[in-house]
Amino acid sequence: MQDKKKEPWDQYGAYLHLDKILDAQRPWSNEAGKPAHDEMLFIIFHQVYELWFKQILFELDDVCARMSGKTLDDRDLLPVLKHLDRIVSIMRILVKQLDVLETMTNQDFTDFREYLKTASGFQSGQFRLIETRLGLRREDRLRVFHGQFDDNLCPASRKTIKETEQTPSLFDLVDRWLSRTPFIEKSGYKFWESYREAVYKILDERKKAANDNLDPEALKAELEAIDKNRKKFDGIFDPEEHKKGHWRMSWRALQAGLFITVYRNEPALQIPFRLLSLIMDIDELFALWRYRHALMTQRMVGFSMGTGGSAGYGYLMQTLEKHRIFTDLFGLSTYLIPQRALPPLPDEISGEMGYSYAKQR
Amino acid sequence: MQDKKKEPWDQYGAYLHLDKILDAQRPWSNEAGKPAHDEMLFIIFHQVYELWFKQILFELDDVCARMSGKTLDDRDLLPVLKHLDRIVSIMRILVKQLDVLETMTNQDFTDFREYLKTASGFQSGQFRLIETRLGLRREDRLRVFHGQFDDNLCPASRKTIKETEQTPSLFDLVDRWLSRTPFIEKSGYKFWESYREAVYKILDERKKAANDNLDPEALKAELEAIDKNRKKFDGIFDPEEHKKGHWRMSWRALQAGLFITVYRNEPALQIPFRLLSLIMDIDELFALWRYRHALMTQRMVGFSMGTGGSAGYGYLMQTLEKHRIFTDLFGLSTYLIPQRALPPLPDEISGEMGYSYAKQR
């Protein structure tokens, strides 16, 4: 609320608490009596990151709260999309703003690096919390040293992360939300049976074409390829095969993800499809940010260890793959078939997915 | 310096003063009991701006200090370029990050706008200071209401701006530095005489071609065009004409700017040329930022007044041209002639502009 102790022209500063924000830059090289010009950039750059991390957490909390209800009310969908989209926008800035840090040369960094001692981005509690909130599990994290990843966080952060681990992550909530998609099994229609039939039809046609046209050697290779392909599809259709696979997402959620992807233009699926796309954008942008971060580290310190004893470039490169969370959504693309081979939806299902709105305009 | 009262895992937070940074977000809609989700973004977005403004001022101070000496030591040139380049990088982020604010819809903004009362970006003392430091003069600013532009700043900012107005701005320093370029008048060589001769030669050839080829009517028009062109060039060659023109930059600085532009590949001019280019980049990016800001304002509040009683879109559009500072450098492009018509530098001048380095590699 307007700060009544302040004059009209002081409201802006009071509103943004600029007294705190602009008083929080104290280069340790200054305090050591060897001021290094570029340390100011290093500090402000990381403070900006932490501010944006706070915003990302604020949006994630809201998204998770809206998705945690027994049902996801349709009036909540637009805010969910809006806030995911905002995270995408922020992540784009976080990736891009590494350009600013790269105006510091490696020698500039060396001039104050020794004063940082154990201070390290590894200790960013907010970043670790974002990872946990998104769905990165303790056991999936790359191990560094002997201990747990949160041994080098402050007690408050460690506590928050432990508590957060007890609540459903965005990954869990997306899985649950997908699993409840009403249309994939309804009034006798089963999406995966209908889809499997379409896949088998394609493979049968391919087999027929092979038999008609190929010489024995080529035929043998083609038949093996077709067989391999059929097995690939069984890996997602069959709940037992699914269990044996490397999926983290539940069998039912995967079916729904595929259903939404292929019938994405149906009115009732347009917004769910956009939700999945935004989740993939976020996953991709975190990956991209990790990679730029790794390259920047290599540029600054070569193959040395990172600050705070972190393992530097090598460590960061290993997290590229290992710390991705929604890989299963990307994996779905492995199972697509062309539109022309796609079975049309039964009228009954299709009708239910229309908008009442549709009928009137 | 390492904070000895803190544990190793607390160094990161202590180093960045995260206790202050992350405790400075208090939405006034919350305090009014009507929490508006998007106000958090609005706050953090502006705090990030203020952090970057602090960094820009830090770099500008360094650049101005290095350029304020009696001579600009050559060992200072790289840091000057590096810090200008950093301002360019930051400005690119400031322009780009408006994408994040645009994830807020106009209705979202309306939901907390009334709580902002007189708080307004107009009150950003740091932004006003940057403008002054770059060279925007009090008398060149767009007048709003009756008073002075700094009437709505807090006393501390007002004081700093008044003091800064007493010291040379970046514009003044660039002008002075250009005026001292040693090569434009040396050992009998005068750049502008040599350049004027080349220009006149082009115009004479054009006149001859016109006389040979054109019918009377076309000839008349062409001769008038040639005459107008000659007058245009006199406007920059002749110090008296220069005074009558709309230039802010001194006559000598303009000659040097043109000299550096056309002979930019000479070893001694490569870095001065890059300095001029970076200054133009900065001018352009501030202009671009103003325009994106204006468009965003129009999107949020239409044609209403801005917060803090500012005049909104219309006001911002008027500052586009009026608040540009280095227009004269852009204006130099009006006076270029093709390389093939450019007089070669006398050997003596050219020789002096070589590197000792050059001779050995």
Next chain:
Amino acid sequence: MQDKKKEPWDQYGAYLHLDKILDAQRPWSNEAGKPAHDEMLFIIFHQVYELWFKQILFELDDVCARMSGKTLDDRDLLPVLKHLDRIVSIMRILVKQLDVLETMTNQDFTDFREYLKTASGFQSGQFRLIETRLGLRREDRLRVFHGQFDDNLCPASRKTIKETEQTPSLFDLVDRWLSRTPFIEKSGYKFWESYREAVYKILDERKKAANDNLDPEALKAELEAIDKNRKKFDGIFDPEEHKKGHWRMSWRALQAGLFITVYRNEPALQIPFRLLSLIMDIDELFALWRYRHALMTQRMVGFSMGTGGSAGYGYLMQTLEKHRIFTDLFGLSTYLIPQRALPPLPDEISGEMGYSYAKQR
């Protein structure tokens, strides 16, 4: 289709017709015997623009076709959004890629500028066509010289533009689509009456507060402000006042635009709201592109005329405002009121705007 005359390793080149694409760069400075290195960039840069323009037209044609039907089928909505979103993505690249052209210095440009003669971006038929397709009318264009804007286009482009002028533009189609929004007047509910009532209530409260608290002089000013405000709102509520205003959009479309904006979270309005947002993004990005283009022109040629006799920086700056098309959508923000004052939708209307989908998950 696979090019059967080609070997497997030639398919890529055949597919992309690289023989044509990579054989289309013939600098005129080369042909004049005075090769200027940077002309290659100038050519390729503009060819890339023209390729993207072709893509924008392709998407615009699809969007307009889908919106031209008697009703806009809901299965067409996602493709419409997707293709508008793609135009947004492309425009962002077009704005950004001016960075590449700015690696050319003004002197580099001067070295081949004279060979361009009358060739000028003004002659880009595709760009003019995009403007027309979006909804820029012949009579709204800035006049240059005596003739029509398309006098300097080739006959084929002129013909296409004339034909396009006979079909509804995106502006027309958006206006028509908005005018048909079913919910703004239904079963006794009239949106604008309900909204006007809410506005008047706010103004009445403000009047009461003024009467209670203000001294006579302040009261007078406040009452005048309130009266002015009421008139402002009448300008959009009253069809007669609307006609007198500066709106291009029809009265009914404006009401629908406002309705969608304030009730954007209703399931049936989420996608329409996104459509309006994308249209505004496109309008903003074209404006931004014009401004960067103007700044770049000023940097290259100062205050000279542009190539092809165009009026350069001054001309381009004038088109900034004049060539914007969807300003009315931005203008709607002038009429928003806070959420807390917004009348809730009648149950009947609200119920109809639900998804059938909603009821099941």
Next chain:
Amino acid sequence: MQDKKKEPWDQYGAYLHLDKILDAQRPWSNEAGKPAHDEMLFIIFHQVYELWFKQILFELDDVCARMSGKTLDDRDLLPVLKHLDRIVSIMRILVKQLDVLETMTNQDFTDFREYLKTASGFQSGQFRLIETRLGLRREDRLRVFHGQFDDNLCPASRKTIKETEQTPSLFDLVDRWLSRTPFIEKSGYKFWESYREAVYKILDERKKAANDNLDPEALKAELEAIDKNRKKFDGIFDPEEHKKGHWRMSWRALQAGLFITVYRNEPALQIPFRLLSLIMDIDELFALWRYRHALMTQRMVGFSMGTGGSAGYGYLMQTLEKHRIFTDLFGLSTYLIPQRALPPLPDEISGEMGYSYAKQR
């Protein structure tokens, strides 16, 4: 040259050869009678890539030509920097423009993917040529299938690449140029001896501090660390150790690279330092482009094989590290020491590195 057969209003199209450029889009899904809307984007997107590749090659050729002379004339330095900087700008667009392709969904791609048959980005002769020109050697490339990487290029591209392999690459030229840096061994001064002494002094101080302060166990660990560190530095100081290491760059070039990095503010080293920075920017941007490309591939086809039988995501991820070229320059950061420990240059060397220009301003 102006196309005299054309009217004034046709010059633009004639200049850009738009007849070719805009007539080169023939979706194979159309020819198969199953038009897929998004194939147009796929084609134009790749054509834009190929146009930029042509520009990159044009700039690389110029840079290599200027660096291939017996000496690198100082008047060539600015153009070399300018053209490298342009490649940086273009690469930023190439990375960024993947955003546009990602407006295509995986299902959209599946709808025309089967018509592409063997056509694949793997067959881009220009891209392979860029890699070779930069310095990626045949033997360093990731092996796919049995054959050579250029087996799936057209004969003309294969021939050009073979010829290019016979000429020095950018890597070779940078190595040679660095090796000739005159100042690292001069008039009795040897950079690496002076630098090694400084390193040893730091390590000795560290050893002394350890002996004074640490308990036996910690001391043992610290002494081992110090010893390891000394060996690390010997790996670059000693030409014999250098040979045993994993360096591609010559010993002398590495010393020069380090020299330029640590004394970068010396007037004669400012431009060489910028050259090295730009080379690293390019290396980083190619890496970043590969990663975005890999992620996009995974999004479109999951874990399937890529088009043209390429190995998809897995293959692309393996090239991330393997196809980097200037890693040695990044590796130099491993050997930096703080400014305060850096030995000042002998006056004689320092004096020679000044500008004649410096002395006059």
